[in-house]
Amino acid sequence: MKRMAHILLRDEDVISWSISFLEDYRLAQGKISSTSQSLGEVSVKWCKPDVGFYKINTDAAINGKSQKFGCCGRNSSQLVAASSVQCISACLSPQAAEASAILMGFHVVVEANLLPVVLESDAKWVVESINDIRPSYTDIGIIFTDIVDVMSEFSISCFLHF
Template identity: 45%
Template sequence: MGLVVRNHLGLVMATSAQRMVASDSPQAAEAITVLRGIELAIDTGLVSAVIESDALGVVNQIKSRGPNASDIGIVVDDIVSRFSVLAGRSVDHVSRKANFVAHTLSRMALTIAEDRYWMEDYPPCVEKFIHEDYLD
């Protein structure tokens, strides 16, 4: 999975490429990625967050905030619980082309032996996309 945490000005606060045990469900993988993104945002000390994902089904389930009996319900419940500690929070669906940094980091995660984290930085492989994603 690939994660990008930005502050309210769009500046990169953290990025991460993390290995994930293969999942039969792309929705489950996306939901776990959103959860890890919230955890990384909290760990970086952000008090406000906007979650962006290109997985519309996951975004809709998070926004519903009701009881969730789906196959990813327990992960969505964790997302809502952890997200509630952040002020100024919202969850938005973005197009895949506006999420290229995260996808590049995800591909990087396939090649690493250990999870990687960059605080207030990012790896060179995403440098050219950092500003493009924010502007889209």
């Protein structure tokens, strides 16, 4: 039994609540279509880009004061054309970390000349915010502005959430 706020809860109740919370979260994030799907059935399949295009996927991970950004670019034959990982010691918000991963991904695209490109990220709010850019002088707004600048300089127009 666990004791929370002067209430005793059975382990089974805590686990049941946790699974329900996670399913609700994933449903809200668009990862599953209904709460009837079990957690084991959730999967996202990578789709290759059209012939002549590259696809770069980005992601960020936060562990305390350590932030890690990664990206992987593949061609239509699904071969890795470029990849990069960066680790920094900082306290970024999850959204700023995801935006930084996307910016790093675009720098990899430009340096490796992976054009034309489709960039994918699982950070829905970040993708929507970049696609609907408005001037902002917050920490994340400045990252968004840098991303939009790179996209316009290199005519990158395809930016997706998966």
